[in-house]
Amino acid sequence: MMDYLRYYIVSLMMLIGIVGCLLGGYWLWAGISTYGVLFILALLSKPDHQPRVINHPLIADIPLYLHLILLMALFAAFSWRVGVGIGVPAGWPTGIALIGGIASLVWLSAAPNVPVMHELWHRRDTFSRYAGKFMTAFLADLHRDIPHTDTHHLHLGTPEDADTAYRGENVYHFMWRCTVHNYQTLWANEKKRRIALDMPFFNIKNLILWEIGIALLIPVTAGLIGGWKAATLVFLVQVITKFVVEALNYLQHYGLLRVPGSAIEVQHAWNHLNWWDRVVGYEITNHIDHHRDGFLRFDQLKPRPEAPQMPNVFVCIISAFIPPIWFKAIAMPRLKNWDLNFANAAERTLAKEANRRAGWPDWLAEAGQSN
Numbered sequence: 001m002m003d004y005l006r007y008y009i010v011s012l013m014m015l016i017g018i019v020g021c022l023l024g025g026y027w028l029w030a031g032i033s034t035y036g037v038l039f040i041l042a043l044l045s046k047p048d049h050q051p052r053v054i055n056h057p058l059i060a061d062i063p064l065y066l067h068l069i070l071l072m073a074l075f076a077a078f079s080w081r082v083g084v085g086i087g088v089p090a091g092w093p094t095g096i097a098l099i100g101g102i103a104s105l106v107w108l109s110a111a112p113n114v115p116v117m118h119e120l121w122h123r124r125d126t127f128s129r130y131a132g133k134f135m136t137a138f139l140a141d142l143h144r145d146i147p148h149t150d151t152h153h154l155h156l157g158t159p160e161d162a163d164t165a166y167r168g169e170n171v172y173h174f175m176w177r178c179t180v181h182n183y184q185t186l187w188a189n190e191k192k193r194r195i196a197l198d199m200p201f202f203n204i205k206n207l208i209l210w211e212i213g214i215a216l217l218i219p220v221t222a223g224l225i226g227g228w229k230a231a232t233l234v235f236l237v238q239v240i241t242k243f244v245v246e247a248l249n250y251l252q253h254y255g256l257l258r259v260p261g262s263a264i265e266v267q268h269a270w271n272h273l274n275w276w277d278r279v280v281g282y283e284i285t286n287h288i289d290h291h292r293d294g295f296l297r298f299d300q301l302k303p304r305p306e307a308p309q310m311p312n313v314f315v316c317i318i319s320a321f322i323p324p325i326w327f328k329a330i331a332m333p334r335l336k337n338w339d340l341n342f343a344n345a346a347e348r349t350l351a352k353e354a355n356r357r358a359g360w361p362d363w364l365a366e367a368g369q370s371n
Contacts, residue, residue: 014112102233143185219232
């Protein structure tokens with residue numbers, strides 16, 4: 001039973017954010033406070049290597065589709081709160097409460113919901129895939145499923161994959177580079193499609209126009225609920241969330257290398273197997289299993305303790321935003337271990353050059369494994 005119920009913890013996070021918006025005032029910080037709680041719980045928890053046992057997939061899927069409703073409710077509650085007033089006591093600063101509300105929307109749009117969107121993109125039925133695509137409107141990134149499935153899954157760990165961060169690359173550079181690349185890819189692909197169909201840019205079948213329109217539907221709806229301030233703030237949330245999602249992406253393949261065209265093997269993705277990582281991430285933190293078969297349902301992904309491991313996601317994400325800590329305490333020690341104990345001979349050659357470009361020590365030479 002627990003294998004079905006555990007994912008409602010993520011739904012509870014959303015409900016906390018919604019209630020915080022409805023109560024107003026400093027309760028607007030309630031959503032982002034769940035990050036702190038999860039940070040502590042994950043530090044106190046051990047790795048979870050148990051596979052999930054799901055015999056009724058349709059029942060297990062309920063929280064996935066519930067999140068579409070909860071996400072809309074969260075944005076509606078925030079917009080309403082902005083419209084009727086933030087609700088702080090007289091004489092208390094409104095801005096602090098508002099910052100909490102924005103932070104709550106960004107966090108809850110990204111961490112609990114992006115794994116849900118991701119799961120739905122990989123489903124084979126049209127409804128699920130479009131539901132996942134619509135959810136990405138809340139982070140102004142409706143095209144994300146295309147480069148994800150058509151580029152990332154084919155080219156991970158190679159120079160052709162914009163979603164694999166380079167060694168020495170900080171999260172701020174990566175967020176910008178990945179965002180620009182993915183939008184350029186969308187534009188180029190749609191231009192090819194329009195040329196093939198002899199279709200002008202301003203056409204009802206132009207996917208770019210549809211994606212812009214649906215993304216703008218979110219702040220427009222917010223404006224109808226809470227006025228122009230709500231519309232502006234929700235648009236700001238969409239933009240910030242887009243970059244935060246890239247930061248989450250930054251963690252999953254940081255610095256890993258693969259020879260172009262070679263098979264995807266167990267060493268080609270980082271895994272986060274803490275109990276809380278697996279629940280909040282809808283098992284996507286069993287990441288290498290997902291890349292070896294992208295059509296496996298979330299509950300079918302098996303933890304691979306023999307694969308390269310990272311600390312829990314909640315530690316990693318805050319560390320990534322402080323590059324010296326990320327490089328020295330997390331990335332470099334684990335990539336050194338990867339180079340020495342996971343990489344094959346061809347990958348060690350790539351790693352030696354990648355370390356040189358990053359200005360990192362040549363630990364392969366120091367260990368006598370240059371080749």
